[in-house]
Amino acid sequence: MDKLTPNIPLDLEPEETDPISSNTSIETPLRPDAFALSDAEKIERITFYFREIMHTLGLDLTDDSLQGTPHRVAKMYVNEVFRGLNPENKPQAKLFENRYAYNQMLVERDITIYSYCEHHFVPIIGKAHVAYIPENNVVGLSKLNRIVQYFAKRPQVQERLTMQIADELKNVLHTQNVAVYIEADHLCVMSRGVNDVGSSTITTEFTGLFQEDKYRQEFLQYIRK
Numbered sequence: 001m002d003k004l005t006p007n008i009p010l011d012l013e014p015e016e017t018d019p020i021s022s023n024t025s026i027e028t029p030l031r032p033d034a035f036a037l038s039d040a041e042k043i044e045r046i047t048f049y050f051r052e053i054m055h056t057l058g059l060d061l062t063d064d065s066l067q068g069t070p071h072r073v074a075k076m077y078v079n080e081v082f083r084g085l086n087p088e089n090k091p092q093a094k095l096f097e098n099r100y101a102y103n104q105m106l107v108e109r110d111i112t113i114y115s116y117c118e119h120h121f122v123p124i125i126g127k128a129h130v131a132y133i134p135e136n137n138v139v140g141l142s143k144l145n146r147i148v149q150y151f152a153k154r155p156q157v158q159e160r161l162t163m164q165i166a167d168e169l170k171n172v173l174h175t176q177n178v179a180v181y182i183e184a185d186h187l188c189v190m191s192r193g194v195n196d197v198g199s200s201t202i203t204t205e206f207t208g209l210f211q212e213d214k215y216r217q218e219f220l221q222y223i224r225k
């Protein structure tokens with residue numbers, strides 16, 4: 001096969017978007033036909049195009065260490081690091097009735113985040129701290145970690161990741177009393193470009209009671225090292 005003429009055409013036409021709603025959405029920008037291809041078809045396509053990238057860079061794809069890389073990268077993108085793009089992978093968070101009427105804050109801190117910068121496709125590595133003050137429902141603790149990890153497994157910007165997590169927690173827990181705090185290192189800042197290994201990025205979302213100074217300060221105190 002001639003490596004310079006891909007036989008899998010790419011549909012790169014931009015979709016029609018409403019400029020107002022597209023300016024205010026916290027949704028990850030996805031094409032309407034984002035799930036028209038199966039995961040296996042996506043892996044096949046990405047394998048093809050990643051091989052093209054490596055070939056263009058001048059790498060010898062007959063080398064036994066390199067020849068499996070296009071398929072490895074494709075599998076990693078679809079099945080692992082970007083699996084959070086597919087709503088079918090969203091964790092089901094089983095709710096429990098708040099029979100004990102717990103009405104203080106619950107903080108799940110130091111949730112590990114591995115995400116990918118959507119501008120450079122290199123890792124974002126950090127910690128998320130999330131909290132809520134329950135009303136009628138509580139949720140299993142691990143579901144908080146799973147929700148964070150689901151939204152992290154997408155190409156992201158940290159601001160949107162923070163807001164998507166907060167939005168999902170509000171929906172799942174049926175309360176507005178939600179706090180999300182993310183501190184992360186962006187390898188696109190550390191390992192290239194400005195090459196600053198010393199800086200990190202903090203983003204927050206405080207809603208419901210967490211907009212009040214008292215609750216916000218209590219939360220910040222719990223996550224302080």
Ligand SMILES: Nc1nc2c(ncn2[C@@H]2O[C@H](COP(=O)(O)OP(=O)(O)OP(=O)(O)O)[C@@H](O)[C@H]2O)c(=O)[nH]1
Binds near residue numbers: 118158193
């Ligand atoms: N707001 C925001 N910006 C991010 C995030 N991750 C990476 N970026 C920035 O995205 C920007 C992309 O800017 P460009 O100027 O198009 O990219 P670039 O030429 O590679 O820029 P440099 O990184 O400065 O070399 C960079 O400033 C990144 O630091 C994020 O989570 N949030």
Ligand SMILES: [Zn+2]
Binds near residue numbers: 188
């Ligand atoms: Zn980046």
